[in-house]
Amino acid sequence: MDILRAKITAAGHYLPERRVTNLELQKTVDTSDDWIVERTGIRERRVAAKGQATSDLAVEAAKSLLKKRGIDASEIDLIIVGTVTPDMFFPSTACLVQHKIGAKKAWGFDLSGACSGFLYALQTGAQFIAAGAHKKVLVIGADVMTSIIDFEDRATCVLFGDGAGAVLLEPAEAGEVGIMDCLLRSDGSGGEHLYMPAGGSLNPPSVETVQRKMHYVHQDGKNVFRYAVRGMADISAEILEKNSIPSSDIKLYIPHQANLRIIKAAVDRMKLDESRVVVNIDRFANTTAGTIPICLSEAVEGGRIQKGDKILMASFGAGWTWGSVLMQWEA
């Protein structure tokens, strides 16, 4: 039996309206625009409005995708949402999205892969296409990181923003390539370097956990940086070597947007021309599961991707989780 391949047929994204610049943050924490730009490449980020949850961002990204593809939500079979900031523990954000967009026949679930959440979700969705089980899978990466950030902690509050991106997976036609290969990894020994200590079954919410700020992102930035530089560069190079594809064949490299210096390390390692790298960290900061699909959607809208182009995506994040996906654009 032939193995079906999945292809991405449309992409959409959504960013909340409110912009928060480094200069604005400089007024409330001991930091500076110069420090943030030099160490991270971030100039501003978007922040969700009060009451605007992850599902709201995801719904807007999904609606924009459906419009571009010209299909109704009732055609979707499955919805997978990569997120670490679900609206609530349950119901899943995927169920909320399913209801809000009117995807009447779809089932769905959330997937927790932190900054690799989108690539994990993409590969999961692609398996349902490959198995012949589904024909239209909506894969979303969405996070409202500002809901779990301590805005008094300068080491973390400057790094993140809110946003959502979405893609539609469908079976590739005869002769089309679509998603070519995927490498996904995890290493739980990295958990202690980047985590949210409270709110789960280990440290259920209490007055004490709130007073001790345990519902916020805690990280050892230096260690995260060290592992991310190596992890993302290695997994990007590895998938090219495995498929015998020279980096000069890659039309666009879409890396997770955590820090411009992490991106540059991976780009240097592959000897890629900077014009082939998608970067929007300056405008949106790190939107966790949102970064890669937002970059992809912006690149398609901007005419940077044409049918037949080879695209490489790569991520590294909490867990540790990391991965790379190689595909040929067929839309």
Ligand code: ACO
């Ligand atoms: N403004 C000004 N000074 C700051 C700030 C800030 N916002 N944050 C930290 N500093 C200070 C530190 O306190 C330290 O001061 P000290 O020397 O007096 O102790 C000094 O700046 C240098 O701090 P470092 O941690 O050594 O700075 P570094 O160059 O490592 O950059 C950063 C810090 C930007 C956090 C970097 O380590 C990083 O990007 N790490 C990756 C973190 C990340 O991206 N996490 C997101 C999720 S994981 C992922 O997406 C891959």
